[in-house]
Amino acid sequence: MATETEFVTAPSTPEPADPMAPVVAEPPPPALHDTFEIVVEQRLRQHARDGGSSSPMTIFRVPAHVRDASKELYEPRLVSVGPYYRGRAALRAMEQHKWRYLHELLAEFPEASLADCVRAVRGVEHQARRCYSERTDIFAAGAGAAAEGENWQPRQQGDTGPGDGFAEMLLLDGGFVLQFFIKWYRREPDKLCDVGWGLPLLLSDLLLLENQIPFFVLEALFDAVNPEASRLGLLKLIVPHFKLDDSTFCKEVLAGVVPTEAGEIHHLLHLLYEAFVPRAEELASSPPPPPRYDARLARMGLRFKTAVSKRFVFVRDMPRVPGWRRLSASMTLLRKVSAWFGKALIGVKTKTEAEPPEPDDRSTAQPAAASDDRSTAPPPPMVVPSVTQLREAGVRFEMAPSPRHMFDVTFDAARGVLRMPRMEVDYANKAQLVNLVAFEQTMGGLRGGGGGGARLLSSYAALVGALARTDRDVEHLQERGVAENLLSGDGDAATRFFQQLGGCSSLDYGDHHFAAMFRDLSGYYHSSWRRHKAKFLRDHCSSPWAVLALVVAGCAFCFALIKFGTTMYGLAHPYCHC
Numbered sequence: 001m002a003t004e005t006e007f008v009t010a011p012s013t014p015e016p017a018d019p020m021a022p023v024v025a026e027p028p029p030p031a032l033h034d035t036f037e038i039v040v041e042q043r044l045r046q047h048a049r050d051g052g053s054s055s056p057m058t059i060f061r062v063p064a065h066v067r068d069a070s071k072e073l074y075e076p077r078l079v080s081v082g083p084y085y086r087g088r089a090a091l092r093a094m095e096q097h098k099w100r101y102l103h104e105l106l107a108e109f110p111e112a113s114l115a116d117c118v119r120a121v122r123g124v125e126h127q128a129r130r131c132y133s134e135r136t137d138i139f140a141a142g143a144g145a146a147a148e149g150e151n152w153q154p155r156q157q158g159d160t161g162p163g164d165g166f167a168e169m170l171l172l173d174g175g176f177v178l179q180f181f182i183k184w185y186r187r188e189p190d191k192l193c194d195v196g197w198g199l200p201l202l203l204s205d206l207l208l209l210e211n212q213i214p215f216f217v218l219e220a221l222f223d224a225v226n227p228e229a230s231r232l233g234l235l236k237l238i239v240p241h242f243k244l245d246d247s248t249f250c251k252e253v254l255a256g257v258v259p260t261e262a263g264e265i266h267h268l269l270h271l272l273y274e275a276f277v278p279r280a281e282e283l284a285s286s287p288p289p290p291p292r293y294d295a296r297l298a299r300m301g302l303r304f305k306t307a308v309s310k311r312f313v314f315v316r317d318m319p320r321v322p323g324w325r326r327l328s329a330s331m332t333l334l335r336k337v338s339a340w341f342g343k344a345l346i347g348v349k350t351k352t353e354a355e356p357p358e359p360d361d362r363s364t365a366q367p368a369a370a371s372d373d374r375s376t377a378p379p380p381p382m383v384v385p386s387v388t389q390l391r392e393a394g395v396r397f398e399m400a401p402s403p404r405h406m407f408d409v410t411f412d413a414a415r416g417v418l419r420m421p422r423m424e425v426d427y428a429n430k431a432q433l434v435n436l437v438a439f440e441q442t443m444g445g446l447r448g449g450g451g452g453g454a455r456l457l458s459s460y461a462a463l464v465g466a467l468a469r470t471d472r473d474v475e476h477l478q479e480r481g482v483a484e485n486l487l488s489g490d491g492d493a494a495t496r497f498f499q500q501l502g503g504c505s506s507l508d509y510g511d512h513h514f515a516a517m518f519r520d521l522s523g524y525y526h527s528s529w530r531r532h533k534a535k536f537l538r539d540h541c542s543s544p545w546a547v548l549a550l551v552v553a554g555c556a557f558c559f560a561l562i563k564f565g566t567t568m569y570g571l572a573h574p575y576c577h578c
Helices: 035-049 064-069 094-108 114-129 143-151 165-185 198-206 215-225 231-242 248-255 268-276 280-284 292-311 323-354 362-376 387-392 427-441 456-467 471-479 491-499 515-525 528-540 544-572
Strands: 396-399 410-412 417-420 423-425 483-485
Touching: 094 165, 094 215, 114 165, 114 215, 165 198, 165 215, 165 231, 198 427, 215 231, 215 268, 231 248, 231 268, 248 268, 268 427, 292 528, 387 396, 387 471, 387 515, 387 528, 410 515, 423 427, 423 491, 427 456, 456 491, 456 515, 471 483, 471 491, 483 491, 515 528, 528 544
Parallel strands: 396 417, 423 483
Antiparallel strands: 410 417
């Protein structure tokens, strides 16, 4: 039997090439694709399929260094919503409750079926994938099904769909959020929410920046289970539980009038932001500024006091003379004081006459004055003095009697009064405000209004963070009714509360909502006359006995002055016996 080696043909010996034959060029070998090129091309195709640069990312992650510094403010503690924290061991127990809530939601609306909900989720799955700024493992599964988007068709029987983790997440999380607010709206008992910590932790986790699903997923599921309801019904279901009854947005939702600007709601935290933060139109309806002549008088008084503090130094430089030479020194002092008063009055009169005359029409005068102030005023400072420092300059802190919103902070420079709405210092408010500030940083051009309405929360965080720096600052705000410290009276915790509000914010200090207030507070504090005046009032008018001692000392000074005058008159007229 022949073996395999017997059929192997020996290679033939090549014949020698004919030197007279023409040379024929061989075709080049086919180009070989590099493995790296193939991988990059696949990534580019995936990026183009996911939306490319036009991808409408609306759900972002907080920078890692900010999140690691205070995880309790940015990470969920009870339930995960969305892909960022899905599968975490500490939150895995809530997955069973999500299935229970989905079952109760389908039982609540018998006319809806599971197929309708799945079809609704499939219709928005591809759009939902494009809303997240960071990809996790759940995005890799089911990418082909998500790419089909609106053209999705029901799968054949027997197809288990192993790559549907993202769609399952949208269905479970969306059904859980809807059933949670439905049960809360109807005041139905629930074993999970009736626990003391259940409801606060659930609501706090649902309003975290990194713990969100797109709002259009909730709308699609709500329309699937209740086709007769409108989008206004979903807003009325959710907004009242934010406990913002004084919000204009909340009143309009309850009245059935939804503002057109709130047409694109990205997620629950965005809905809270729209209901909590006033718009530029509401901020523009502030009380009118004081009349112009009051401002002129205030400026004249400020110039006069500044001139006094600068030019009254010659009293300290005068030599001390003994005996009868004090009479000539006193006369020299009186002449210098009279000459100084004459120069000061001439300077004030010259500066007043140099100012442009005030027009009759106040509506046309105010914009011109504002533009003139903007062109000549120095840039606002980045940090304002603290509460303790402002108190040394005579600033008084008062609670605003009837504020329109939390940002209704006013400073009366003529009286030195800073009015602020009451603010509760609590852990729940801290997480909510911090995440609202972080979301505001992701908005970009979603809201107009320039420096007044673009980043209002960041401006407020910069203001209160600069005011409350120490325990004494927080204690004084608490004494004046501006801050309500619910952190067991811990001054350090309350101070950290104010300092961490702007931990994830960046602000243009040259153009923000409280830039003018920063400039006024800094100018008020750096006025030496106001600091000396406040010190005098603290030292000599802090109690009734101090006031009485001051009055007695004043009377004694007057009597001594009268006696000195009569003595000088007797020395000047020794022969006068009148």
